[in-house]
Amino acid sequence: MTDCAVAHMNERDKRGRYLSDMTANDGFVTFDRVQKSYDGENLVVKDLNLSIGKGEFLTMLGPSGSGKTTCLMMLAGFESATHGEIKLDGVSINNIPPHKRGIGMVFQNYALFPHMTVAENLAFPLEVRKMGKDEREAKVKRALDMVQMGAFGGRRPAQLSGGQQQRIALARALVFDAELVLMDEPLGALDKQLREHMQFEIKHLHEQLGITVVYVTHDQGEALTMSDRVAVFNDGRIQQLAPPEDLYERPENSFVAQFIGENNTLGGRIEKIEGDVAEVRLHSGELISAFPVNVTQPGEETTISIRPERVEIDHTRLPADAHLIDAEVLEWIYMGDIFRTRLRVAGNDQFVIKSRNSGDQRKLKPGEKIKIGWAPMDARALDAS
């Protein structure tokens, strides 16, 4: 795969299904064939092509070490691209030093200057821009009010809680009216509840101010709730670039399917492909039909990916062409709103299904033999890796 992003967009055009106006490609920020190597031996970022629209909230999601921070640092100007071009608003910024890029940045550890008060921290970008005192104070006040921290201007960062520091870092990145704001795992140090709260606040600020945000996280939940589009990184490449619902519903390769949400996999080999239907011979011998995503050739190894909530025990809910398959119950867990059942299916004993607690289901016992099924469209035939 040389050019994931473009390949993906073509595919979507072909199907004509998932176009959203968010992806309208006016290219406020573009990465053009960008590569990065730190040591001259390994490419940390391999051929990155990415176009971010004005006002978009784009998240770079991926496991640790996949090159997200490196991409962000190249955009901010703290690392230079080994190859390729980065453009901001149509202008190449490869040779513009960081302080002239006018990009706001929120660091993971906030990087609030400990020897300055909160207000001084916020005034800093305005001072270096030689702004007058009155205007400065007005802006600082506005920015503090924006993050509901108006009363804390006189405090030192060390006197604030983690969540409050986070807000100040946010305010500081916004106070000089940057149009583009980068955030590198800004919520990573907060506890779960605060993190979820801040996710919404950041999202609201983004909508309210109309800024463009490039957000880095390794937390898929965060990526899905906040973003207009998500770029899933692995091994220095974008594996898929799509709006959250596409990412979850229609993963384009097995890495994305595994990385986003829970996922059942069954190994097999393609027998034949006809349009939107692929016949797959599972390793256990059954023949099932699935939706071919990135498989093309009969005889190719494939991984079938099925979301747990798309598997039905109740056959009446299944469409007529659904495929039924034998399963043995291994574990049944009551989780309140749902039941989670672990099964052995076609030799895979980590096969999980989730069923809604609708009041009429019965408790399944370990060892029980049942038949389960799914719609062929929900079984996605992906690459075998």
Add this chain to the structure above:
Amino acid sequence: MSSTDMDTGPVLAADGTPLKKSLARALRRQKMRALMLIAPLLLFILITFLIPIGQMLLRSVDNEIVSATIPRTVQALEDWEFVEGGAPPGEAVFEQLYEDMLIATEQKIHTRLGSRLNYEMSGMSSLFRKTNERRLGRFDLEEPLAPQFADIDEDWLDPEVWFTIQSNSDTVTAGYFLAAVDLQRTPDGIESVPDFSAIYVKLFVRTIILSVTITFTCLILGYPIAWLLSNLPAKSANLLLILVLLPFWTSLLVRTSAWKVLLQQQGVINDILVWIGLVADDNRLALINNATGTVIAMTHILLPFMILPLYSVMKTIPPSYVRAAKSLGATDWTAFWRVYFPQSVPGIGAGAILVFILAIGYYITPELVGGTDGTFISNRIYYHISSSLNWGLAAALATILLALVMVLYWIYDRMVGIDNVKLG
């Protein structure tokens, strides 16, 4: 809210004792244990460091020798009063002096008293040396004693001699301290010593000025190195750190001698400067045996003490601060000056204090490369301890030096705040 919360009396522990008291009891055992752990070191420091130094410093005021060697004379001299050009004390005093000197000469301690009083007035040493057992033995006790003392030395009739003895008859004296700041006690009160013998104040001032200079050059040379060290990858940083510490592995004398070779008028540095034409051959720079030599050699020797604290503080400054500053629009210089530098101040404080305190007490290097105008007050202290054996004056000088350091430390605390100092 439960009723116990409303209770205003002292909070009680489970067994009914006040909580404060049982907490104190619990903590006391912890404290005792901690004390036991440090006891050996404490004892060691006490015996080998605090007590000797305390005793040494006490010598700066100790003056027991006069009243111990000639106790009767001192007592008899109490009623006598010095008048410019007036009379020496009466016969009674000389009788007591004879008694005292008989004992003192027998014990052979009279010369020590002479040396002691010689610090206050020259000529006293020979006066007491001349007044020996043999001469005293020839005295005719039927005759008045004063003229017989005068036969030994005319000075015995000099009222100034007697003034010196009288004014030093207390068991404590301020004389050493006065001498240490170029003052002396005269019959007319306290006066400065004549210009040609006034050296100590000048030396103190020079010591401080040179130490401050050395501290500054160390800072200017050390700061970029420490910065580089803290920004290099760990492997190269360790290598460089070893190079920084390399000077510690060679003897101080070897290094100082190396500087002599490099810096002398026909030395390597002058040769190079002449060769590239920066200085004329007949106008070679005097880089050694003066203050310049001291500053150069001491800077070299003390540089690691500046670099190490700086390095350990800089290593804890996350690079994201400077990055944040730049992303907010600061130029490299502004980011450094407004964000990085203030956070490295604790390291500067620690390094500067360390270097300054080490510099102010250094004597080997100034002795070897300092010539006459590059020596420190410690060279003088060393001289009085080992050559002139005027330990009282050495102790007074050392005490003043200690006080000076304390005062500077206090000023520093006032200006920078001592809790702003971080060694790591």
